[in-house]
Amino acid sequence: MKVLKFGGSSVGTPDRIRGIVAILKSYADRGDHFTVVFSAFGGVTDSLITMGGLAAKGDESYYEHFLAFSKRHLDAARDLLQEPYLSEVLSGLENNHEVLKNLLYGIFLVREASTRTMDYVISFGERNSAFIIAHTLQQAGLNASYLDARKIISTDKNFGNAKVDLAMTYGKIKKQYIQNSDIQVVTGFIAAAKGGLTTTLGRGGSDYTAALIAAGLDADSLEIWTDVDGVMTADPRRVKKAFSIPVMTYAEAMEMSHFGAKVIYPPTIQPVLAKKIPMWIKNTFNPSHPGTLVSDKEDDVRTPVKGISSIGNIALLTLQGSGLFGVPGIAARLFGSLASAGINVILITQGSSEHSISFAVQPDKAVKARKQVEKEFEHEVQSGLVDPVRMEAELSVVAIIGEHMRYLPGISGRLFQALGQNGINVVAIAQGSSELNISVVINRADESKALNALHEAFFLSDTSVVNVFMVGVGLIGSTLLKQIKAHAEFLKKEHSLEIKVVGLANSKKLIFNENGIDLDNWRDQLSASDTPMKIKDFVERMKSMNLSSSIFIDNTANEQIAQHYNEVLDASISISTPNKVAASSGYELYLKLKKTAKKRGILFLYETNVGAGLPVISTLNDLIVSGDRILKIEAVLSGSLSFIFNSFKPGISFSSIVLEAQKRGFTEPDPRVDLNGIDVRRKLIILARETGLPLEAEDVVIHPVLPDACRNAPNVEAFFAELKQADDHFTKLAEAAAAEGKVLRMVASLENGIASIGLQSVDATHPFYQLSGSDNMIVFTSERYKERPLVVRGPGAGAEVTAAGIFSEIIKIGNYLN
Structure with missing residues (x-):
């Protein structure tokens, strides 16, 4: 039957x-x-x-x-x-x-x-x-x-x-x-x-x-x-990647049902457990699916964690005080008083110091429970031996469940790492000696985030997901979205990683979709949005969505957006950005951002601030972390200036080269932004700070390249007129360098704590001599690389390489968080 x-x-x-x-x-x-x-x-x-x-x-x-x-x-x-x-x-x-x-x-x-x-x-x-x-x-x-x-x-x-x-x-x-x-x-x-x-x-x-x-x-x-395919690894309404558990024991099913698994009503298990009757959980709408078998037999795979479940709304009460230490019968009095009032206790935790006992109850019973306990310990409270009962509301219990957790070290570590990396604070912890479940009490607002983070941590066979919020969909942003779409299948297959773009904004509008924005028609969706773009609103919505493994991408050069970085990091959202403003402005802000990221256990990455897709900052950090000492940094850090001076030779006017660079889009609309060294200064500041120097903008000496008349011209047209007048000046510089077998390069230098930027003549023995096109080159001279400096060279600008650099950081953050 x-x-x-x-x-x-x-x-x-x-x-x-x-x-x-x-x-x-x-x-x-x-x-x-x-x-x-x-x-x-x-x-x-x-x-x-x-x-x-x-x-x-x-x-x-x-x-x-x-x-x-x-x-x-x-x-x-x-x-x-x-x-x-x-x-x-x-x-x-x-x-x-x-x-x-x-x-x-x-x-x-x-x-x-x-x-x-x-x-x-x-x-x-x-x-x-x-x-x-x-x-x-x-x-x-x-x-x-x-x-x-x-x-x-x-x-x-x-x-x-x-x-x-x-x-x-x-x-x-x-x-x-x-x-x-x-x-x-x-x-x-x-x-x-x-x-x-x-x-x-x-x-x-x-x-x-x-x-x-x-x-x-x-x-x-x-x-x-x-209506689901058996008992799921987590609530599928909250964890989209949840899947059915083929086999579980009565004990595991009992734990799952206690912690909110909706497909099993807790008393159901006892009668069939007593008679050892196997129980199947099956799906009416998918009858061919095998579902979940619950019995006294363990599965052959011996999976340590079978499922993740939660109780969505609880209150936590704490009885504490010096009068609890070493006194027999305290627990009996506490829980006896609750039992006499018909109050069920969901979770209990007590430290080995015996200084406090915390217990969770349903919210509608919390006030009654507090009154009951304070009445029981009225004498101790009045004597100052016990504090008034502390009550915390708006909490949830999340539990990982599995009979084989006891056999595998590191389960608790993985649990707390997953929660910590997603900024989820643990209010209380409970674990029985059987190790059948480990329960944590967290803020109720973090429940869905915790379920997803833990599911990613314990069910690695499934694809890990990172949720990307992106501001700036111009040339770099649109190229990055194209790269994400093109490599989606490869990342899933080879790296078990899915990049889900859940928020997008340009300067006018924004859109959000927790299930992922369709990258085939994101432009149309953004264009059709009725929501105006305000960075404060974007950040608030990003925080309120509270998604696990979240990354904020800023593809702009906007100072206002950079001012929100600390708020974003403090919400346990990692950042990858080519925006140089945050890392190159005030040193205190730079330190604050680094400290916040470290405190929250997430990443603040800005490799593309210096050299676009080149591994400049990572190479520098690797040298320092490995114990090397940086003696000198010399760098050509501007693709536009590299193109200009690589192309400038005797017989070619300097003004024509600058005009060509502007037409190709290598320079800013006003080339003086590049030629005055402001952008190079930001990059040099960032490199100096990575070495540990508290460098500010005013500490960098910029030797002017342009004559005063060019720098002070009222507009771009007047600038080019003045620059044409200065062609003889630049021709003489080029000829003087050529006479010595040298070429002109715009060099940023950091040595003995002194930072400077200026035009230099270098001969054939110097790495910069061989530069061509718009390539960047960074030369690290260190204790380890003193005789033959370490050179990083390659394209230092361009949407493709910059987007690729950000893409690489997204993958790095995804692997770190998962």
Whole structure:
């Protein structure tokens, strides 16, 4: 005998019921003996509770809910059934509805609905659904009979959550099934107390009904049919990458159900555990999926962590004080006082110092729990031996669960690392000696983020996800998006990494999509957005989304955006940026950003600030970290200036070269921005700071390249006119250098703490002599590389290489966080 149970979502519509009929016919066709338990139609129990509550308040609108309830069931019967079954069912439903209508009217008249009355009210959901489906099965040719569970399940009179008399119930179940060989279609959730009073088994009680029947019949298996593919590694509504667990033990299932796994109602497990009856969790909408097997057998893989679950809203209370230390019976008094008040404790934690005991309860019980404990320890509080009970609300419990965690060192370390790297603060920790679960209390706002972070940490076979927020979609930004899209499949296949762009903004508009922005039409989406771009709003929305493994990309040169970097880092969001403003402005800000990133356990990367895609900063840091000492840095750090002076030779006018550089887009619209060395200064400041020098902008000596008349020209047109007049000046410089076998280069230099920028003549022995095109070159002279300096050379500008540099940092951050 198999016992099958179908939940409310499985029987929500006539089409879904037809799907169940097909499943049950397949069981019958292969000769399986089974009985089946049904919940109320999806949403009906809540509707019955609502109409009872409204009637008790004297609100006549309860009747509208009743009419909708009645219509829904009558319509379902008409959709599913034909004569003669239809007439029989309609008659039965109308009788039920007449009783319910009179019952609700009675509640309305007396303005009161006791738990006893409400149990009777909500029983009509299961009674209607099972009655309709039993006749639908008969119509389909199955030998099925309707069975009201009140005939076979006996309870006490604890209305709302009645306790089952197991001995009496099992006896009734055996007798019923011995006397009836046809398929019993049973109402879930409801039972009867002495005298025939209707009781209920608590929300989710239909699962419990099925488990009781399975235990009473010593069934071969229990199957719980729901709307997901078994027990999932995490809540799929919050963790998109969650997947079904093939096999788990009763103990693991018990833990998962306690910590909020919605597919298993906690009391369900006990009856089947006692009889060692295997339990399957299967999907009504995907019946071919094997689902999850829960039994006393461990899986062969011995996965250390089976799942991650949570309790979404709890309050944490703490009893502490010197009077607790070394005093026997404190815990007994504490938890005895809570038990006497009927308060269930979700989690307990106590330090070895015995100075404090913390415990979690449901929020609606928190105030009562605090009063109860303070009353119990009233004398100690008045004597100053114990502090008043501290209460913290808006918290959640997140737990990792698995029987084999005890056999693998480092599980706790991985848990806390994953939380820490995502800026999730742990308020309390609890772990039993069995190591079946490790529970942490965190801020409720971080619950989804924690579930995703832990899922990434413990289920590495699945693709890790980084969530990217990007400001600036001009040449660099659009190129970066193109690169992300082009390499998406490669990253998934080779690196198990998915880059999901969840926020985009240009100077005018912004868009967000937690599930990822479609990179095929991001331009159209951004153009169609009605949300204006304000960096404050962008940062606030990014923080409020609170996604794990988040990265902020700033592709602008905007000073206002850079002012928000510390706020972004403090929210545990890593940064990658080619924007040089933050790292080259005030030294205190530079230090603050570095410290904030370190404190939050995330990364602040700006490799593209110097040399675009060249590994300049990383090379410098590697030298320093490995113990080398930097003696001197010489660099050509501007692609535009490199092109200008690499192209400038005797016989070619300097002004024509600068004009060509401007036309090619190598320089700023006003080439003086490049030629005055301001951009080079920023890059040199950054390099100096990476070596540990607290360099400010005013500490850098810039030797002017341009004559005063050129620098002071009122506009770009006037500048080029003055520059043409100065061609002889530059020609003489080039000729003088050539006479000595040298070439002109705009060089940034850092030596003995002195930073300078200026035009230099270098001969063929110097690395800069061979520079061509718009290449950058950085020469590191160190204790280790004194005789033959370390040279980094390559394209120092351009959208492709800059975007590639940012792309590389995204991957680096993704691997670091995951």
